[in-house]
Amino acid sequence: MPKSRTISIGHGSGGQLSNRLIRDVILRRFPNKILHRLEDSAEIKLNTKKYAFTTDSYVIDPIFFPGGDIGKLAICGTINDLVMKAARPLYMSFSMIIEAGFSMNELERILESAARAARAAKVDIVAGDTKVVNKGKADKIFITTTGIGQITFPVGARRINAGDKVIVSGMIADHGVAVMNARLNLGLKTAIKSDVAALDPAIDLLAPFARGIKFMRDPTRGGVASVLNEIIENRSLGIILDEKSLPIRKQAVAVCNILGLDPLYVANEGKMIIVADRMCAERVLDRLRRHRLGRHARVIGEVVESPEGVWLKTAIGSIRPLLLLEAEGLPRIC
Amino acid sequence: MPKSRTISIGHGSGGQLSNRLIRDVILRRFPNKILHRLEDSAEIKLNTKKYAFTTDSYVIDPIFFPGGDIGKLAICGTINDLVMKAARPLYMSFSMIIEAGFSMNELERILESAARAARAAKVDIVAGDTKVVNKGKADKIFITTTGIGQITFPVGARRINAGDKVIVSGMIADHGVAVMNARLNLGLKTAIKSDVAALDPAIDLLAPFARGIKFMRDPTRGGVASVLNEIIENRSLGIILDEKSLPIRKQAVAVCNILGLDPLYVANEGKMIIVADRMCAERVLDRLRRHRLGRHARVIGEVVESPEGVWLKTAIGSIRPLLLLEAEGLPRIC
Numbered sequence: 001m002p003k004s005r006t007i008s009i010g011h012g013s014g015g016q017l018s019n020r021l022i023r024d025v026i027l028r029r030f031p032n033k034i035l036h037r038l039e040d041s042a043e044i045k046l047n048t049k050k051y052a053f054t055t056d057s058y059v060i061d062p063i064f065f066p067g068g069d070i071g072k073l074a075i076c077g078t079i080n081d082l083v084m085k086a087a088r089p090l091y092m093s094f095s096m097i098i099e100a101g102f103s104m105n106e107l108e109r110i111l112e113s114a115a116r117a118a119r120a121a122k123v124d125i126v127a128g129d130t131k132v133v134n135k136g137k138a139d140k141i142f143i144t145t146t147g148i149g150q151i152t153f154p155v156g157a158r159r160i161n162a163g164d165k166v167i168v169s170g171m172i173a174d175h176g177v178a179v180m181n182a183r184l185n186l187g188l189k190t191a192i193k194s195d196v197a198a199l200d201p202a203i204d205l206l207a208p209f210a211r212g213i214k215f216m217r218d219p220t221r222g223g224v225a226s227v228l229n230e231i232i233e234n235r236s237l238g239i240i241l242d243e244k245s246l247p248i249r250k251q252a253v254a255v256c257n258i259l260g261l262d263p264l265y266v267a268n269e270g271k272m273i274i275v276a277d278r279m280c281a282e283r284v285l286d287r288l289r290r291h292r293l294g295r296h297a298r299v300i301g302e303v304v305e306s307p308e309g310v311w312l313k314t315a316i317g318s319i320r321p322l323l324l325l326e327a328e329g330l331p332r333i334c
Numbered sequence: 335m336p337k338s339r340t341i342s343i344g345h346g347s348g349g350q351l352s353n354r355l356i357r358d359v360i361l362r363r364f365p366n367k368i369l370h371r372l373e374d375s376a377e378i379k380l381n382t383k384k385y386a387f388t389t390d391s392y393v394i395d396p397i398f399f400p401g402g403d404i405g406k407l408a409i410c411g412t413i414n415d416l417v418m419k420a421a422r423p424l425y426m427s428f429s430m431i432i433e434a435g436f437s438m439n440e441l442e443r444i445l446e447s448a449a450r451a452a453r454a455a456k457v458d459i460v461a462g463d464t465k466v467v468n469k470g471k472a473d474k475i476f477i478t479t480t481g482i483g484q485i486t487f488p489v490g491a492r493r494i495n496a497g498d499k500v501i502v503s504g505m506i507a508d509h510g511v512a513v514m515n516a517r518l519n520l521g522l523k524t525a526i527k528s529d530v531a532a533l534d535p536a537i538d539l540l541a542p543f544a545r546g547i548k549f550m551r552d553p554t555r556g557g558v559a560s561v562l563n564e565i566i567e568n569r570s571l572g573i574i575l576d577e578k579s580l581p582i583r584k585q586a587v588a589v590c591n592i593l594g595l596d597p598l599y600v601a602n603e604g605k606m607i608i609v610a611d612r613m614c615a616e617r618v619l620d621r622l623r624r625h626r627l628g629r630h631a632r633v634i635g636e637v638v639e640s641p642e643g644v645w646l647k648t649a650i651g652s653i654r655p656l657l658l659l660e661a662e663g664l665p666r667i668c
Contacts, residue, residue, distance in 0.1 A: 005437070005438035005439065006434075006435050006436060006437055006438060007432050007433070007434060007435065007436040007437075007438060007441060007466055008434055008435075008466070009434045009466050009467075009468060010466075011432070011464065011466050012432070012464055012465045012466030012467075013466075018464065021464065022464065025438070025441065025442060025445065026445060026462065026464070029445045029446060029448075029449040030428075030449055030452070030458075030459045030462075032458045032459070032460060034458065034460040035458070035459060035460050035461065035462065041461065042425070042427075042460035042461040044424075044425050044460060044482075046380050046381065046383070046385065046424070046482070046484075047380065047381050047382075047383045047484075048381075049380070049381045051380065053425060053427065053460060053461050053482065054427070054461050055427035055428075055429045055461045055462065055463055055478070055480055056429065056463045057429045057430070057431050057463050057465045057478060058465075059431055059465045059467050059472075061467075090378075090380070091376070091378050091387060093376075093387065093388070093389035093480050094364075094389075095389045095390065095391045095478050095480075096391070097391050097393055097431070097476055097478075098341050098345070098346070099341075100340075100341060100342055100343045101340050101341065101342075102340060102341040103339070103340055103341075104339035104340055104341060104359070105339065107341060107359065108359060111359065111360060111363045112363060114363075115363040115364055118364070124364075124366045124368065124369070125364045125366070125369060126366060126368040126369050126376035126378060126387060127369065127375065127376040127387050127388050127389045127480075128360065128364075128369065128389065129389055129390045129391050129478075130345065130346055130352065130355065130356065130360070131346045131391045131392075131393045131476075131666075132341055132342070132343050132344075132345050132346030132347075132665070133343075133346075133393050133395075133473060133665075133666060134343060134665070134666075136470070137472070137473040138393075138471070138472055138473065138476070139467060139471040139472065142431055142465075142472070142476065144389070144391060144429050144431075144463075144478035144480075146389055146427050146429075146461075146478075146480035148378075148380070148387065148482070150380075150381075331466070331467075331468070332465075332467060332468075
């Protein structure tokens with residue numbers, strides 16, 4: 001290990017470097033069981049009832065992108081982390097760090113967009129903070145949101161078993177593709193927009209199948225492949241994805257090819273992975289597809305006893321491993 | 335109004351500019367009663383019980399200062415916002431935005447210090463996030479913490495009446511003086527350290543006097559004078575402070591004189607203002623003084639019917655107004 005260890009961009013990427021930072025540097029200093037579960041939301045007990053509690057800082061670049069902006073993202077992203085614990089969002093906080101010289105008009109657009117997203121999800125922003133730092137000491141605006149929601153039914157990676165089906169709620173990679181196209185000013189003629197959306201309707205949609213739903217997670221930083229790797233960590237299980245069944249736009253594949261990105265590792269902001277008992281997977285799929293947020297939902301894979309790890313069965317029938325990357329290739333994607 | 339309106343450093347200062355940004359730009363987009371109360375913590379109801387919920391972003395410069403660092407500050411500051419609502423801290427989140435190239439050793443020191451502060455206050459850090467941005471896109475490290483606590487007795491500015499006493503729990507201005515001395519590298523020979531501390535012991539200390547305690551707030555950004563202005567806003571009340579009774583170190587006065595700062599507007603991070611019924615003020619004071627956090631507690635003023643506004647009765651007996659400043663002079667003090 002070099003004497004002068006420093007934080008690198010990869011430490012925030014959602015790959016193995018992030019994982020090691022979290023495990024080796026952060027977690028051992030905060031030794032409580034809830035945090036160590038490393039779920040999208042913490043499960044806390046208040047007055048005998050179970051609540052989900054989650055926080056995220058948003059540093060996306062650019063702050064305005066096709067399909068959304070940092071304000072909408074900061075609300076939807078945190079709502080989604082609650083929803084992935086089957087928690088109905090109740091209250092949120094909204095804290096901004098703004099660079100001096102930032103445009104008041106842009107701030108107003110961002111706040112407007114955040115407010116609209118919160119209203120749509122019927123969640124109240126009840127706490128906030130505003131800090132301003134000198135020009136050059138932050139990049140335009142960073143937003144941190146924290147949410148509380150009431151858990152409606154239990155889900156968790158520990159409930160996953162061999163035989164379960166892996167469902168994705170729609171087209172993958174749109175968010176990452178749209179943001180990279182905007183950031184790099186590629187000018188690629190693509191109509192792809194970020195899928196940023198609040199997934200709170202999923203709670204009522206999925207409640208009838210609660211007993212068969214094992215696990216839910218939104219594949220943001222690190223994409224679908226990273227999420228699947230995380231959920232079978234420390235389990236003697238494997239997941240086999242079927243490439244042919246992956247819902248993805250041709251245009252997204254084309255942009256990923258140009259950028260040298262694997263769409264399975266590209267961030268989504270309005271999609272969810274659901275692991276469901278095989279007995280109810282088809283009914284879950286059917287229900288999802290009748291909602292605008294799940295129109296392109298598909299079963300994309302299956303949990304198996306062996307081989308362990310995450311695997312992709314390609315279109316021509318070969319099998320390749322989907323590893324957790326050292327550092328995922330898209331910094332500041334959320 | 336100029337066509338190109340921008341955010342200035344004063345918008346984050348805790349003065350009138352901050353207030354206008356919050357009222358005119360932020361609040362009107364989030365129209366819920368809880369947020370509009372603008373208290374240190376939001377009061378939320380979960381399953382019939384009352385909880386306090388609060389968030390703050392910490393951007394202090396320098397990140398290490400005499401008496402503490404940004405990690406300790408991020409825990410204590412948010413704990414204190416809960417305590418000011420007489421809420422017992424239960425859970426917190428801890429989210430970091432780190433500049434690439436930041437020293438891992440310094441990160442570890444900061445986390446260690448945050449963990450120690452959380453442990454001492456018996457609060458669990460149950461959720462977190464880590465984002466990394468490129469070098470030059472943030473200033474070392476920013477931390478946002480959010481806390482939940484259970485409210486033990488009701489307090490609020492609306493309970494304040496003429497005749498109430500204003501208590502401060504100890505020496506004022508230490509935090510601001512220590513940080514400015516460190517930041518400006520003044521090399522002033524002063525032993526003054528930041529007073530950063532978690533005030534959670536105040537809950538049990540003050541519980542016996544709950545009926546007589548009207549209001550509590552920690553005078554951070556904007557100092558004692560700004561807090562007192564805020565609490566009588568929209569009320570037909572005045573507050574008269576007695577300069578002779580203000581607890582402040584001679585050294586702090588000296589540094590403030592050199593820097594051209596008014597100690598009444600300088601930030602504190604381990605002190606509280608308590609407004610108490612005059613019948614119990616002396617007993618509250620007595621109790622505070624027997625605790626290490628309140629050894630230098632004093633009654634510093636009184637709430638009056640007139641004149642309205644906040645006033646200082648100086649040592650020589652003249653009266654001068656303590657206005658809410660346009661922009662308080664110390665950016666990035668927390």
